[in-house]
Amino acid sequence: MRIVLLGPPGAGKGTQAAILTDYYKVLHLATGDLLREEVAKASELGLKAKGYMEKGELAPDELVIDMVINKLNSPEAEKGFILDGFPRNVAQAEAFGKRLAEKSINLDNVIYLETSEDIIVKRLTGRRICRACGAVYHVVNIPPKVKGVCDKCGGELYQRKDDTIETIKNRLKVYNQQTAALIDYYKKEDKLFMVSGDVDTRELFTKLQEYFKKQNII
Ligand code: AMP
Numbered sequence: 001m002r003i004v005l006l007g008p009p010g011a012g013k014g015t016q017a018a019i020l021t022d023y024y025k026v027l028h029l030a031t032g033d034l035l036r037e038e039v040a041k042a043s044e045l046g047l048k049a050k051g052y053m054e055k056g057e058l059a060p061d062e063l064v065i066d067m068v069i070n071k072l073n074s075p076e077a078e079k080g081f082i083l084d085g086f087p088r089n090v091a092q093a094e095a096f097g098k099r100l101a102e103k104s105i106n107l108d109n110v111i112y113l114e115t116s117e118d119i120i121v122k123r124l125t126g127r128r129i130c131r132a133c134g135a136v137y138h139v140v141n142i143p144p145k146v147k148g149v150c151d152k153c154g155g156e157l158y159q160r161k162d163d164t165i166e167t168i169k170n171r172l173k174v175y176n177q178q179t180a181a182l183i184d185y186y187k188k189e190d191k192l193f194m195v196s197g198d199v200d201t202r203e204l205f206t207k208l209q210e211y212f213k214k215q216n217i218i
Contacts, residue, residue, distance in 0.1 A: 001026045001080035001217050002105065004087070006182055007113030008175045009168065010120035010127075011197035012204060015136060016113070017084040019205050024218065026080035029071050031064055031088075033134070056162050056170035058088055058178060065095045072099070089178040093185055108217045110186040111208065113197030117172065124168050128157040 001024050005013040014030060021028035035053060038046030045067070049059040058064075068086050071077060087093040100107060126139040128148075132155025137144050144150060148157050162171065186192040195207055212218070 001082070001212070002108050003081070003217070004083045004107065004110040004186075005085075005113065006110050006179070006186070007197055008115055008117075008120055008179075009171045010124040011113035011115040012123075012201065013084045013113060015201055016204060016208065017082045018136075019201070020208065021082050023209075024080070024082075024212075026082060027071070027077045028084065029068065029077070029081050029086070030084040031068060031086040032084075034067055034071070035059060035064070054161055054167070056167040056174060058174060061089070061091050061095070064088070065092060068096065069099055087182060090181055090185060093182055107191060109193050109215065110182070110191045112183055112186075112192055112194045113204075114194055115197035119198050120172065121165070121168060124163045125165060127163055128159055130155040131158050132156070 003020075005017055007013055014032075017028045017030060020026075032053075035046070035049045039050045039053065040046070045063055049063055052059045064086065068083070072081065087096050097107075123138065123141075126141065128137045128139060128144075129135070130137075130150035130153065133150060133153045135150055135152050135155075136142070137150075137157060144157060149155075150157060161167070183192065193211060195204065195211075197204065199207075
């Protein structure tokens with residue numbers, strides 16, 4: 001299984017990628033998560049990316065592309081991968097495609113989660129994440145049993161700094177200006193499968209499972 005999940009912030013890419021990678025036992029490669037880890041470590045890469053992330057802008061391509069290629073070269077990626085949040089523009093898609101071709105690897109599909117803006121804003125402003133295990137909650141849709149506490153591990157729940165309304169607006173602008181072009185890019189490569197991201201997590205997972213089965217993607 002070699003899949004890219006494409007869609008605006010809040011489309012459910014991270015949630016689906018987590019469920020799918022657990023089910024299919026492939027690598028979940030989320031560039032946003034990797035970058036946040038680097039920021040938390042205050043590494044050179046993290047320090048370079050931090051300002052962009054806080055504003056909802058894209059981090060420079062060279063930082064992200066090298067990071068992804070290194071992960072794809074690791075043994076963890078051998079069984080397959082689901083990319084979540086990468087590529088984010090045409091330059092990244094081209095660099096990624098070139099790298100896959102060099103390794104004679106074929107991308108199975110790009111799943112585009114088409115999602116409406118009012119749903120995105122509601123999902124992102126209500127999103128809370130566990131600091132310890134990364135589990136994702138929503139203050140209305142998936143509330144934890146105890147406010148602010150993770151059901152799974154007891155960790156503290158926090159709100160991402162870029163999940164505020166102003167930064168969400170900018171992330172959507174950046175998505176429309178830079179990332180949405182990848183819909184046509186992958187349509188031309190005949191790789192795109194479009195599905196609604198407005199439905200709930202379980203329904204979307206079932207749809208994707210059925211699709212992968214039909215396509216013989218395992
Ligand atoms: P995400 O967790 O996917 O919403 O990403 C959070 C932030 O990380 C984005 O707003 C960007 O600043 C940065 N980021 C994540 N993936 C990429 C990427 N492929 N290229 C550039 N910046 C990225």
